[in-house]
Amino acid sequence: MSMQLAEYLDPATLTQIPTRDGFGQGLVEAARRDPNVVAVCADLVESTRMQPFRDAFPERFIEIGVQEQLLVSMSAGLAMAGKVPFVASYAMFCPGRAWEQIRTNMCLNETNVKVAGAHAGVSVGPDGATHQAIEDIAIMRPIPRLTIVVPCDSIQTKKATLAVAAMHGPVYLRFAREKSPVITTEATPFEIGKAQIYREGADVAIIACGIVVYDALVAAERLAREDGLECLVLNNHTIKPMDSAAVIAAARTCGAVVTVEEHQVQGGMGSRVAEILVAEHPVPMEFVGVDDRFGQSGTPAELLVHYGMSADHIRAAALRAAGRKAASAH
């Protein structure tokens, strides 16, 4: 299937829009489609891009102040009465502070609550380590009944917002603060649980999620141009339930895998890929992500480089994976 991506990866020609903007647009559209959609805000209406919803549907906008545990538990109550609550905060605070409420009130209780974690990753930038959620996927992954989606750009975040509104069940939707390249188009398909091949190749499979899918594509271009390696790039946007078939197929095709995410390596998307591949099709594998450290203040670009998630780091990881593949073939 054609992914109908943006034609050029040149950051000079790509539009740059924050993924959170896609959430804000998707939320308004979801509310237009379903009168039961409500938005619950914990004193971050502008940051989480809930203000278009507040303007369009003031009677369905619920402001609760700085109360992240209440955000989840109260919304579980709304959902038990048939509402479809979208709750938003910084990912650091929700899910960060509200984990047990998410596990018990939202997931064990099987309620139709959608948690939107904004400002995820080190790319939050100057706010520093306290506000940089890079452990959230790890704490959410093991919770049964939960769906976890990490879209790659603003257009995909809008589609993901609409998709999670339309499905029944608890969801964690993760997105970022900063502007990032828009690599998909309105025509690019999106389906929860269906990973997408954004670039064909047979040397190394680069499996990525979130805004660093773009960096994976840039790295793949350089690997082709400068290293003679054709890399498959898989946008693995649904962390749970993960598209195991697509992950295994990518590993079979390429015989080496690199995972890329703006998150701790421990417990992240790559960990799940490793669990799948160790059981089904073990291949040399490298992990691009944060290596057991906290973040710090800086520009998003500085931090992505410092913590090892730039296109250069992805390229180096792909070369290591390819080298290990070649070594194991001898």
Add this chain to the structure above:
Amino acid sequence: MTTTQDSLTELKLHANAIRRGIIESLVAAGSGHSAGSLDMTEVFTALYFAVMRHDPKNPDWDDRDRLLLSAGHICPVRYSAMAEAGYFPREELLTLRKFGTRLQGHPERVLLPGAESTSGPLGEGLAQSGGLALAAKLDAKDWRVYCVVSDAEEQCGLHWEAMLFAAKFELDNLCCIVDRNFIQIDGSTESVMPLEPLRGKYEAFNWHVIDCDGHDFAALLAAFAEARATKGKPTVILANTMPGKGVAFMENDFLWHGKPPNRAQADEALAQLAAERATLETVR
């Protein structure tokens, strides 16, 4: 329901049956919480048999009043009250806490229709109740939300978040009932982490507060009527209770907070309850 002597006797007979169900289920389970289950018996009896709009044969009825048990550990009283009301056969009480049961050690909404919410981790029920009550307001529905909490739950931060929330949204369709028995696992609430003045705390949070004898049906029915009549703010009923109420050797002993009777103790308790029932039936 009018509070005639006849109707009060009927409620006492229901309470007696519910207490027997609590003892029978706990001794069969071999673990569980006795004291709070017993002391909330009159509250649950009043709610299921005099206060709430509900239909045991249609537990998912959209317009039912909702009863959330935040203190999930005292679920034996809820299960026993539900069985007495006809939600499921009384024999099922003997499956409490056993493998494969719908009557989990702490209640699960997904398994048991009418349980309304999954609970156990403390301090979370009022928040969920607030969400339900707000949803009713948004949809202009007249069903009400009742939430039973233990007193020690008021040591949880989330409960206070929910108190702020309910006051902001003027949730007068929400009624919280506090099992004020002054006990928790490690001893008296006032030595573990003092809650007094509890009334003053709720008043400061802009709630309507009713103090009430939690074992007096006439007082409880009056309190629930006052809660229903109170507009513009949520109501809390501070139900003053005696832990272990109704079984003499358990009364006022915090050691019964988290343990069940053994067979001999259960037999003694059931004998007391049988005698009480016989007395009630003579005045019927």
